[in-house]
Amino acid sequence: MQTIIKANQSFWRINVRELFEYRDLLWMLVIRDLTSIYKQTILGPLWFIIQPLITTVVFTVIFGKVANVSTDGMPQLIFYMLGTVLWNFFAGCMTQSSNSFVSNSSVLTKVYFPRLVIPLSAVFTNLAHFALNLVMFFGFYFYFLFFTTAILQPRWALALFPLLVFQCSLLGLGVGLWVAALTTKYRDLRFALTFLTQIWMYATPIVYPASLVVRPSMKLLLWSNPMSFVVECARWMFTGSGTITAIGASLSIGITLLLVVSGLFMFNRVQRTFVDTI
Amino acid sequence: MSTPSISVRNLSKCYTLGAIGRHTLVDEVQYWWHKIRGQDPRQHMTKIGHTATEARRAEAEQMGADQFWALNDVSFDIHPGEVVGIIGRNGAGKSTLLKILSRITEPTHGEALINGRVGSLLEVGTGFHPELTGRENVFMNGTILGMNKREIAAKFDEIIAFSELEKFIDTPVKRYSSGMYVRLAFAVAAHLEPEILLIDEVLAVGDVNFQRKCLAKMKEVSEGGRTILFVSHNMGAIANLCTKGVILTQGRVVGCGAATECVKEYLGMTLPSTAYSDFSTEASKDAARFLRCGVCAADGRLKGQFCVDDPIRFFMTVEVLEAVQDAEISVRIEDVFGRIVCTSNWSDQNSGAWADRAGRMTWAMDIPAVFLAPNNYLVTMAIHQPRKRIIDLRERVIKFEVSETGGPMWKYHGNDYGAVLVQWPWRRLEREPC
Numbered sequence: 001m002q003t004i005i006k007a008n009q010s011f012w013r014i015n016v017r018e019l020f021e022y023r024d025l026l027w028m029l030v031i032r033d034l035t036s037i038y039k040q041t042i043l044g045p046l047w048f049i050i051q052p053l054i055t056t057v058v059f060t061v062i063f064g065k066v067a068n069v070s071t072d073g074m075p076q077l078i079f080y081m082l083g084t085v086l087w088n089f090f091a092g093c094m095t096q097s098s099n100s101f102v103s104n105s106s107v108l109t110k111v112y113f114p115r116l117v118i119p120l121s122a123v124f125t126n127l128a129h130f131a132l133n134l135v136m137f138f139g140f141y142f143y144f145l146f147f148t149t150a151i152l153q154p155r156w157a158l159a160l161f162p163l164l165v166f167q168c169s170l171l172g173l174g175v176g177l178w179v180a181a182l183t184t185k186y187r188d189l190r191f192a193l194t195f196l197t198q199i200w201m202y203a204t205p206i207v208y209p210a211s212l213v214v215r216p217s218m219k220l221l222l223w224s225n226p227m228s229f230v231v232e233c234a235r236w237m238f239t240g241s242g243t244i245t246a247i248g249a250s251l252s253i254g255i256t257l258l259l260v261v262s263g264l265f266m267f268n269r270v271q272r273t274f275v276d277t278i
Numbered sequence: 279m280s281t282p283s284i285s286v287r288n289l290s291k292c293y294t295l296g297a298i299g300r301h302t303l304v305d306e307v308q309y310w311w312h313k314i315r316g317q318d319p320r321q322h323m324t325k326i327g328h329t330a331t332e333a334r335r336a337e338a339e340q341m342g343a344d345q346f347w348a349l350n351d352v353s354f355d356i357h358p359g360e361v362v363g364i365i366g367r368n369g370a371g372k373s374t375l376l377k378i379l380s381r382i383t384e385p386t387h388g389e390a391l392i393n394g395r396v397g398s399l400l401e402v403g404t405g406f407h408p409e410l411t412g413r414e415n416v417f418m419n420g421t422i423l424g425m426n427k428r429e430i431a432a433k434f435d436e437i438i439a440f441s442e443l444e445k446f447i448d449t450p451v452k453r454y455s456s457g458m459y460v461r462l463a464f465a466v467a468a469h470l471e472p473e474i475l476l477i478d479e480v481l482a483v484g485d486v487n488f489q490r491k492c493l494a495k496m497k498e499v500s501e502g503g504r505t506i507l508f509v510s511h512n513m514g515a516i517a518n519l520c521t522k523g524v525i526l527t528q529g530r531v532v533g534c535g536a537a538t539e540c541v542k543e544y545l546g547m548t549l550p551s552t553a554y555s556d557f558s559t560e561a562s563k564d565a566a567r568f569l570r571c572g573v574c575a576a577d578g579r580l581k582g583q584f585c586v587d588d589p590i591r592f593f594m595t596v597e598v599l600e601a602v603q604d605a606e607i608s609v610r611i612e613d614v615f616g617r618i619v620c621t622s623n624w625s626d627q628n629s630g631a632w633a634d635r636a637g638r639m640t641w642a643m644d645i646p647a648v649f650l651a652p653n654n655y656l657v658t659m660a661i662h663q664p665r666k667r668i669i670d671l672r673e674r675v676i677k678f679e680v681s682e683t684g685g686p687m688w689k690y691h692g693n694d695y696g697a698v699l700v701q702w703p704w705r706r707l708e709r710e711p712c
Binding site: 004 | 380381383388391393400404
């Protein structure tokens with residue numbers, strides 16, 4: 001095995017084979033993140049479920065009951081829970097992968113491994129959280145489906161839901177990689193990201209349905225947000241109501257791919273020498 | 279000759295000054311604001327100085343340079359099975375070299391070819407997480423160092439046995455003492471089996487026993503035919519363990535060859551070659567200070583070379599500016615490998631106070647003949663108030679040599695038999711003590 005260390009190695013080459021060789025590290029990082037968060041807590045992993053559940057209840061009360069925002073005829077609990085769970089997954093992927101360099105700098109300055117392992121581990125960790133949340137969601141979903149008179153019409157396209165989750169994780173990773181690359185130079189972005197995430201959530205139809213947006217200019221804005229399609233599409237798959245358009249779908253997928261590819265390049269460019277500036 | 283394990287060709291690393299240290303947009307804005315107003319923008323930069331190299335970088339920056347070469351056109355080859363010690367002062371670029379070879383950062387110019395699997399130990403316990411148990415951390419640390427889970431599982435029992443932590447392996451490492459922590463971390467590192475091992479000052483941590491264990495392990499590894507690149511300030515360790523040395527000064531290779539030769543050459547570069555020092559021109563900073571010091575023969579002639587059977591006199595002239603009742607003078611003698619031989623204090627043989635009024639005086643301390651083994655010695659001296667403060671400290675200011683001229687151990691000349699010569703009585707006993 002020969003390694004060549006040279007100046008300015010092309011940053012568009014990603015060594016996939018090497019990444020694969022480090023899969024055990026990826027796995028260990030995921031395990032570490034999952035097990036270490038809730039050590040010394042009484043409820044332990046139950047927190048994975050309690051958090052989105054409380055958010056859902058809050059949304060249901062404030063936006064559903066008090067503000068009386070439409071839910072396109074879906075049961076409010078299902079409507080808000082699906083949105084929250086998806087958003088948490090996306091925001092988790094984005095925030096955690098954006099912290100890749102800064103929060104792991106002590107390791108990164110001491111040992112080499114493919115740096116991409118860290119943001120990828122963030123995505124897998126969030127995928128595990130998401131899976132738990134989904135179990136909770138399915139519990140409520142089946143209750144509403146079989147034991148209430150609520151109108152829920154699952155579509156056959158629900159089989160494609162994993163693809164939607166995949167897109168969602170790519171999107172979170174893409175934005176996260178960009179922010180990670182930029183935070184090595186400007187730490188401000190870490191704080192800005194907190195606000196950005198909040199604003200972005202309200203720009204996404206999480207607490208309101210896309211059907212409420214009627215003005216054409218606002219509609220364009222709504223669909224140019226790639227998360228809008230993800231959320232609305234998921235709602236449509238599960239309940240049969242929800243707004244999906246061809247433009248929204250293609251914009252969303254296009255932007256996602258653009259972000260993830262450019263994010264990978266940015267990340268790869270920065271990772272070669274970020275140790276010098278961190 | 280075989281293909282080299284590591285082949286470094288014209289490797290350089292440049293840090294652009296000014297671009298570093300601006301960590302936030304606010305810093306950036308401030309930087310440009312000061313530039314616009316025609317002030318020196320460097321005043322308002324956040325200084326980050328973790329390592330010696332960064333300190334040198336900051337220094338270069340203050341002198342107005344806009345670039346700093348941590349490594350400059352470095353070339354050398356290392357062949358399989360060689361154990362190479364990288365020698366140099368703080369900030370000579372040793373750590374930068376290791377960082378480039380272990381692929382943590384990229385060079386600015388040049389290249390390095392590495393044949394074989396590399397393991398780098400720039401720290402022990404990289405990636406240890408306090409909340410995880412010892413067992414989990416072994417896997418965590420192992421995978422970070424480049425092993426896969428199967429390899430670790432296969433060696434797990436061996437690792438635990440080496441660390442002697444069988445009982446605590448399922449306890450979170452945050453409950454470990456620092457010694458246990460280091461033991462576990464080193465156990466993992468010791469079972470890494472790369473073809474090329476890069477080690478940086480890892481031995482600086484831990485107690486003497488632990489250091490010994492580390493050195494023994496390194497010796498074992500090198501005897502197994504693997505290539506080791508080793509950065510250390512411990513010249514003794516380098517002279518003992520390494521087969522080859524590379525001397526770095528200000529980012530350049532200034533010497534390369536057999537390890538012992540390199541150690542000697544480096545020590546020759548850094549050590550005082552003088553048997554006499556004069557500090558009297560320096561401004562006095564405290565209540566008392568050294569003016570001059572040196573070694574001389576019993577008849578008072580200044581001299582830097584002694585025979586084993588010569589008595590050696592060390593003298594110092596001190597100036598007292600303000601009376602200090604409990605002032606003490608201590609003199610420490612160490613050999614070139616950094617081993618402290620002994621320390622002698624003024625109060626060992628005297629009582630009362632010597633610095634009870636302002637004035638100058640000269641003190642002498644006699645080292646008896648046939649006491650120091652043939653070697654080069656360095657003298658450090660201090661005026662201090664025991665356990666309170668140091669008034670004046672002069673480190674390694676005097677060097678003198680004791681040569682083998684037929685001392686009691688002449689037959690063993692060249693072997694390290696110790697730092698002092700002893701002539702203790704031996705007697706035949708009639709009965710075994712019980």
